[in-house]
Amino acid sequence: MLGPVEISLVAFSGTLLLYAVYCQLIYLVSSNKFARRYGCKPARADRHWDPILGVDFVISTIHASRGKYQLEDLAQRFATIGRTFTSNVLGEVLIFTDEPKNTQAVLATHFNDFDIGELRRQATVKLLGHGIFNADGAYWQHSRALIRPNFVRKQVADLPLMEHHVRHMMSHLPGNGTPVDIQPFFFRMTLDTATEFLFGRSINSLRPDATAESKHFSWAFDYSLGCIAQKMRLGKFNWMYQDRKYTEACKFIHNYVRPIIADAVVHRREKNYQSDKPTLVSGAAAAIEAKKAAEAAAKQGKNNALIREKTDDDDDDGNAQRYTFLYELAKHTGNEKELRDQIINTLIAGRDTTASLMSSTLFILSRRPDVWAKLQAEVTASLDGKTPPTFEQIKDMKYLRFVLHEVLRLYPVVPINAKFANKDTFLPRGGGPRGEEPVFVQKGQMIIWVIYSMHRREDLWGADAAEFRPERWEGLQAGFKFLPFNGGPRICPGQQFALTEASYTIIRLCQTFSKIECVADQKKRPWIESLNLTCSVTGGVNVRCYVDRKQGSLREVSVLQDYDQTMHKTDSAVETIPIIYAVVTDGIMP
Numbered sequence: 001m002l003g004p005v006e007i008s009l010v011a012f013s014g015t016l017l018l019y020a021v022y023c024q025l026i027y028l029v030s031s032n033k034f035a036r037r038y039g040c041k042p043a044r045a046d047r048h049w050d051p052i053l054g055v056d057f058v059i060s061t062i063h064a065s066r067g068k069y070q071l072e073d074l075a076q077r078f079a080t081i082g083r084t085f086t087s088n089v090l091g092e093v094l095i096f097t098d099e100p101k102n103t104q105a106v107l108a109t110h111f112n113d114f115d116i117g118e119l120r121r122q123a124t125v126k127l128l129g130h131g132i133f134n135a136d137g138a139y140w141q142h143s144r145a146l147i148r149p150n151f152v153r154k155q156v157a158d159l160p161l162m163e164h165h166v167r168h169m170m171s172h173l174p175g176n177g178t179p180v181d182i183q184p185f186f187f188r189m190t191l192d193t194a195t196e197f198l199f200g201r202s203i204n205s206l207r208p209d210a211t212a213e214s215k216h217f218s219w220a221f222d223y224s225l226g227c228i229a230q231k232m233r234l235g236k237f238n239w240m241y242q243d244r245k246y247t248e249a250c251k252f253i254h255n256y257v258r259p260i261i262a263d264a265v266v267h268r269r270e271k272n273y274q275s276d277k278p279t280l281v282s283g284a285a286a287a288i289e290a291k292k293a294a295e296a297a298a299k300q301g302k303n304n305a306l307i308r309e310k311t312d313d314d315d316d317d318g319n320a321q322r323y324t325f326l327y328e329l330a331k332h333t334g335n336e337k338e339l340r341d342q343i344i345n346t347l348i349a350g351r352d353t354t355a356s357l358m359s360s361t362l363f364i365l366s367r368r369p370d371v372w373a374k375l376q377a378e379v380t381a382s383l384d385g386k387t388p389p390t391f392e393q394i395k396d397m398k399y400l401r402f403v404l405h406e407v408l409r410l411y412p413v414v415p416i417n418a419k420f421a422n423k424d425t426f427l428p429r430g431g432g433p434r435g436e437e438p439v440f441v442q443k444g445q446m447i448i449w450v451i452y453s454m455h456r457r458e459d460l461w462g463a464d465a466a467e468f469r470p471e472r473w474e475g476l477q478a479g480f481k482f483l484p485f486n487g488g489p490r491i492c493p494g495q496q497f498a499l500t501e502a503s504y505t506i507i508r509l510c511q512t513f514s515k516i517e518c519v520a521d522q523k524k525r526p527w528i529e530s531l532n533l534t535c536s537v538t539g540g541v542n543v544r545c546y547v548d549r550k551q552g553s554l555r556e557v558s559v560l561q562d563y564d565q566t567m568h569k570t571d572s573a574v575e576t577i578p579i580i581y582a583v584v585t586d587g588i589m590p
Contacts, residue, residue, distance in 0.1 A: 180545070221253060271331075415452035418449070
């Protein structure tokens with residue numbers, strides 16, 4: 001016999017169960033009503049031999065990840081199943097799409113219906129804290145309001161800063177045809193450039209006198225990003241990924257930037273800015289703040305530098321000082337934790353995207369002498385001798401722009417992205433037998449859009465969609481079928497900086513070397529993905545660079561060759577900490 005207490009517990013448990021069933025029924029009725037209102041039809045479903053947990057999808061993804069063909073595997077699924085389909089992954093039904101109208105809905109027209117989600121924050125918080133990369137809602141708007149005004153043209157066009165680091169990078173490239181993997185030098189160069197732009201001081205990892213601390217920062221940054229990628233692949237099981245070296249790498253990065261941020265806070269106090277509290281503002285206020293800051297920055301950029309008045313960025317004699325991203329952020333907040341989070345979030349975007357873009361570009365140029373010759377001809381015709389280009393000259397180089405767009409189309413630096421629905425909503429296409437009806441999206445459901453596949457669809461790009469043909473961009477308005485830097489309100493604020501740095505670097509390579517060709521035994525090797533937070537080239541970009549000494553090349557070449565000799569002597573005497581960019585373990589989600 002049950003006693004009074006046991007009976008009460010049973011009754012209470014039964015009541016909770018009935019209430020849960022009631023709530024689920026109410027939700028199902030409401031969801032069905034919502035779906036009917038917008039004419040939603042079910043999307044096509046991936047076939048499973050395990051329809052309950054979808055373990056077959058997990059196993060397939062692991063094999064594809066190990067074999068470096070995950071992007072092609074997803075592209076094949078779209079071609080076989082449909083442009084929008086559902087798949088069961090460990091008991092959760094995910095929606096995959098490569099349909100431009102659906103990506104436009106997630107990124108723009110239904111923007112407020114989707115969030116980055118808690119899983120990304122869990123996977124990144126140890127290194128990034130809370131910033132523009134992993135924030136949603138009001139705090140994301142606040143982060144963007146802080147960061148976006150710092151990428152106006154005046155700052156993006158700081159070409160002398162880029163020239164300094166491009167020279168260091170080119171000093172590693174022998175001009176006599178000796179094979180060299182150029183990809184790791186791109187990643188180190190963009191890290192050097194990004195840290196100088198953001199911190200006001202570069203880690204100078206490419207210099208012959210680079211400190212052990214700088215080299216360790218480069219390693220720690222690469223290692224921690226690799227670990228974050230693995231945690232994001234694990235989805236809701238990211239807590240299972242434990243790595244002591246990852247914790248140490250994050251700690252080293254935080255300790256490295258701490259005195260730099262402290263200097264910015266001291267500068268802030270010297271300039272008499274306001275409180276040291278975090279500057280979180282509401283969504284509407286953040287939007288107004290962002291608009292005002294952007295207008296002010298644009299107005300400032302139009303002023304003639306020769307007649308400018310003394311500002312906070314001048315020294316005591318009224319001389320203009322170099323712009324420092326961190327100091328600009330410190331005008332709005334003196335909270336060191338917030339400054340650290342925002343600056344490291346921005347460092348990821350400012351470094352990896354550009355390096356990945358340049359790596360894939362050189363992979364193509366070294367295998368396509370026709371494209372290299374045409375590009376070099378444009379550079380020669382556009383510039384006076386071998387002088388560095390101006391920002392306006394870079395903008396006017398149409399074929400260079402076409403080349404970069406075509407690289408970003410075929411080899412997008414962020415080929416996969418995802419968001420979660422924060423309410424019941426729908427995608428405009430993918431439902432019904434022909435995939436032309438709306439698709440219902442349940443609150444909490446993940447939407448994964450695959451840019452790599454969308455950029456290669458023959459129905460969108462023509463029968464030659466898989467071919468590298470820069471000329472296709474003549475007069476082309478791609479819209480949401482071309483998303484190399486995301487789109488809508490979350491479009492990458494640093495895209496112009498990335499394109500400018502990549503363009504400038506390629507121009508200087510064209511001016512320095514008469515020819516850059518692929519190493520002979522790798523000419524038939526296809527582009528193979530190295531998929532982490534961004535996508536680079538597995539196996540590196542192994543090239544031979546040649547300086548035409550008869551015609552002469554860049555005026556600095558002799559200096560660079562001398563510098564190169566010094567660099568290699570120095571490197572041989574110093575134990576170099578390896579760059580670990582692609583740390584690959586089994587993952588279940590891109």
